[in-house]
Amino acid sequence: MKKAFAVMVIILAAASAAAAPGGDHLIRLAKEDAARIPALLRTQLQGLQELQACWVVRVGDGLAQALTGLGFSFEVLDSNPEGKAYFLVRTASPADAAALAGLGEVRPLDGSTALFWAGATEAREVLPETFAVKRLHLGRRLQVRGRESSVPIPLPAGRMRNERAYADDVIPDLVAQVSKSKLGLNIQDLQDFQTRYASTTNCESAGTYLFDYFQSQGLAVEYQSFAFGGKPYTTRNIVATLPGHSSPEQEVIVCAHYDSTSNQPLTLAPGADDNASGTSAVMETARILAGRSFDFTVRFICFSAEEWGLYGSEDYASKAAAAGVDIVGVLNLDMIAYAPTLPETLDLYVNSTSGWLADRFRTAADRYAPLPVQKIVDASATWSDHSPFWDQGYSALCGIEDSDNPYYHKTTDTFSTLNMDFTTSITRAVVAAAADLAQPTYSVPTPTGLRAQSQVSSSLFDSIKTAYLDWDAVSEPVAGYNVYRTTTSHAGYQKLNSSPLADPSYVDRGLDPGTTYYYVVTAVDGEGRESNFSQEVKDDENN
């Protein structure tokens, strides 16, 4: 008791000290150490970046001393960070790390990821083009968590949904429309801008080209301008939208960066593989899906200034999060055309909370457009436009070729080095996965307006949670509704009711209060055909 009291006093003192003025530090905090820090203190840590095994955290003097006083270990990366420009840099080899050392300050973080800075200078202006970089935003405030539990929570046996007759009708037709020649033409068009280095007018022209392309497909298109770099420069994301039919507030994003770089970035950076290939796949997916109807909104986004440090996607993802945009999943494509031999594997990089998205992609690919896929869970894969979405808590994956491209970030990254069969097979899988996620609109209407609330009932020694669901009755006559539940968002749904429910409501009792449950509902018509899943809701949206 006395010990607990003493610890509490120290924690409260530390919490007070954390609020005291003083210099700031960037620290590297291992996740196992983060997990041991009391929640009262951990909430005061300003997380800047999550990596696979550690966090980069900004702390004040007081909090740093308090952590030290409590016996928590961390590594100080730098002090007084204000005014400096920090970047996460991928160092593929020890030679890379050695090359960095002479150009600025370098601190190893996690595996092949290092922290780099050279005063306030942009990394792109001092680093060789071979380094992929991500700007570390000092104003970001991510919630520092310990290592997530990897133990899945078992669900009672239930019936998996397997009626996919309508999707099986629609998606193969979409996949069949993927054109190798169109993909090639898109890449060639983008390469013909000579360079798409984000600070150049050529990049601006490429943006205009993409805007016009999406517009010609009948999509609503907009520019999203933002400043980047030290000058600052201005560039634009291109955002094309296919509105959803039944739940337009839910969004599926298919994206790629269209800017490029090379060893002569201002004059010649063809970037055929990096990343005209990914951009072309986004364009082709947009062409095929445009004019079709889906339950959820699909956004086709071409980001700029990725090569400068993911500025475009950072701008988009942070604004989406601030606006509370409900993004189901992000399919980011970056370098999908280099394959010396076939078959070639498509690597899908995800973090722990996006694992379902890779599984869903692979399932769709297996069903409609088979290709070898490798799922890689690595939160340290921060080198492309999926990463800012991870930072904001969204599910995102990065699809990238498995082979190392010897022309990477060189003037020789041209169309002639690409394997368009590989790109075509990937684009087919992307079309299938995007359509699967967005759900082709079906004749049986998808229920909308699903809401969930929960309450905990307790005795002296046990507690259970009860979830109360209700949704808007569909406008057309249906036989009833089915309710599905999962403990992993967007994956592993199991049907709860044995026969269709007549009323648009359901009460799910006997749940574990410590577990978050996710629900979707479907409508069933008189012939037993089932609609698409509704949007997904969490049981504790009222809490």
Place this chain on the structure above:
Amino acid sequence: MRTTERTPVSRHVWVAAATAASLLTLMLAGAPGARAGIDPSPFRPWLGLSAASGAFYAGQGSFRSLYGDVQAAIHIQADVHLSRKIFLFAGFRTLQTKGATAVIGTGIADEHYSLEFRVSSIRAGLGFRLPIRRFALRLGVGGSFNSVRERWLDFPEDEALKAAGFFGNIGFGFELGRRWEIFSRLEYATIPTDSGSALQSKVNLGGFEAVLGLMFKL
């Protein structure tokens, strides 16, 4: 035990202890034998068997919110009187009740689930008995070993645990004849456990109990 739960209990204990001490002082001061200077007759050890029922008021509000303010308990006890004033006792107590779950936080629906609760205790301790004509003041302290079970009737939630506890009581008896004595006492018990729920992080099954019973003297 949480501090917030302990504060009112401690106050009651102090009041009870002070009252007991005052009564004891008055009784000792006014004891007939001592006042007259007469030697008491030789003591012969005797055994008392008693049965009693109690009205239990739980110390923790969480218990009361689930099962109501007052529950009935049954006591069976044997007293071994080793001297005129000192006795040892051992006995059994059981309490069974039914209740309903409580909703934590903001309620969405007025929905409660049925509960059954039972605690069975083996108790032993040391007592002090001060006869005054046909009355007798009784004080006792002891320990208990408790078997607890709480069951949800609608779900397979079932908690069974064992816990040790302590208790103290004060009361009086009235001789109805040579063999029979009716008695009443007020008791305070604490039965801390390491278990709990979203409603109560650490449950203590103690509280106050008013007991009324009948003793047969052997």
